[in-house]
Amino acid sequence: MSVIKQLGALLNRPPKSIEIVPGDGSDWMAEPLDDGELFNEHQPFLLIEENLGVPEKVLYMAYIPSVELFAESRHCIASPSIFPADHDRQNLLHSSAVIVLANPAHQTALNARKWLVELSILEACKELDFITALLAVRNCAKQNLLWRYRRWLLLQVHKTVAASNDMSGLSEDTLLGLAMPSEAWRHELATTLRACEIYPRNYFAWSHRYLCMKTLCALSMESSDHAQAYQEVLFEELVAMKRWVELHVSDYSAMQYLCMLHSGIQSTVKHLPNLSQIAEINDADLVTHACTLIEAYPDHEALWLYLRGALISTGRLHATDKALRDATVKEMTSFAERFLSRGAEGEGAFPMIQHAVSAADVSVVRRHIGRVLAWLMRQIGNPSMDDHVIAVTG
């Protein structure tokens, strides 16, 4: 019981960061701390400048007792008209924190914490900081429940119109109506990026990022003093995302987000035209970006799909402009086929593949090219009927 209270209290501070470390914490019990103190007052846990270390074995041993304590104290949720007694409140706070760290999919524990925020027993901004720390822990970073909770907390903290309507009834999971300063948006985007670094292809982190982006686009189209500041964040985002894609050439989640971001920004620029920034958008041509990356890494499926997405999001394959569409298909077909052109004598079999940065396997590249050529044919209504099982045979 005391371990739950101890860990729960540490988690509810909340700390700046949380790390689950292997073992039982005995390693750091014997060592003197940096400031000369020999005694670790938080053992078996370690807290240094609000960075919390939690030994894995201790966490998982505390799990079942936490669940039991939670079950005993959650009766107070069943009677919402009665304000919970102090010991029940503390037990709920401590046990739910431990449960959520070990098992972030435990809906019922999160429901309880949300209820504590609604009753102002838990401060929304502190809880937001707790969730920020959790989303940097690998087993928590991909959990949609935490991202959903985060969005609700953001609305509570910034006291938006949407939040004031959500008194315990259901209100749709959205960030629209959230008017935060641009610095807060930058922090939000940084939080999602950290979650994607810890857990690659983090589905719900990218989904959260999309919701941030859509809200920023909406805010930058409003007639307000801050519209320009929000557009700045979006332009920074475009640059940052292109860079992320260059460093993560298998990350299709980022690439499909980048295509949607590009479309989103183009629609805001129409409302707030600014010549230099329009030039920047054109410069950020995603098709060229994709082709350049493919030349370096032709064996990466994600990049060929990025090319497809860029062709669509930049409008080059729209049926309304047949001339542009047909010219684009022709140009992209030539681009793809160049990889399979044989070199001059003495130059090697497939020079474009051999000179790529990645050690590209010809059969892998062939498969990607086969798919993109078939896709291009489908765009002009010429589906190849030969074999639909090209996915395997290439």
Place this chain on the structure above:
Amino acid sequence: MSSENPPPLNIPLHIRYIQSLGENQDDLVFHMTSHLRLNAIYWGLTAVAVMGQKDALPRDLMVDYVMSCWDEKAGGFGASPGHDAHIHATSSAIQILTMQDAIDRVDVPRVVKFILSLQQPSGVFAGDSFGEIDTRFLFCAVLALSVLGHLHELDIEKTAGYIRRCKNFDGGYGAREGAESHAAQVFVCTAALAILDRLDEIDHDTLGWWLAERQLPIGGLNGRPEKLEDVCYSFWVLSSMSILRKVTWIDAEKLTEFVLSAQDLEDGGIADRPGNQVDVFHTLFGVAGLSLLGYPGLEDLDPVYCMPAKFIEAKGLRTNWQSLPRRRA
């Protein structure tokens, strides 16, 4: 992929594996999966049913356990006693009770009210009052209402309209508007549209191609580009293909070999890929995929409901899906 024949499906061994689940109730893993308990029971029951031995699991104990998950205040089922009512647990409860011929134990009007109360203005469904939204929950709602015979109470246009907004430029669907296309989410959207008789919302060819491109040279299927193959996608992808009547777009032989090679031939069960730890989730979806591929000795599975076809046919709910013909042993 090895050219040797993979081992055949060891049905008796997998049945024994499923029967053994829940024996170690002091296990940490057992506790840490309590928020999925009803779902796990549905996975286990459907798996043994598809393997032709529905009675391998004790019926009355199961039905009583399901009823102990009833949340009287909310009017729905939680994942296990002490867990809040949730639409996912509720749809699993309804599937289990239907297969066990015990749906008469359910307060149907209250459950229908609970389900309908979770629909959002946009048409998507939340899981519970916490407010997480996901096209999975939309599917759970549509499936449950359909099986209970109350689909007519749903606003079909509003529900199908939300799925329409989730269509991505690659023809696929995600968990919500703007979310990346993902094979499991493609399944829930496709199956929901099949039940709503709105398959016209889908760009069949574009989606069919996206699904076909999930197959890797090793034969297994992945859920998104550049992700690893995983046995569960042999259901999510295959069922979607089956609903779109494009099962032949997948190399069936290679996929079958992949699933069979992921069996644990000592203790039973199927894993996400060969050599990994088994679990009941992958055991069900491996067996379900094999059924759709016509593997001999298995019962027909309805890919829309992921339940044995005979239960769905008995309710007159069968739609126009297509699987590979059942091969003789």
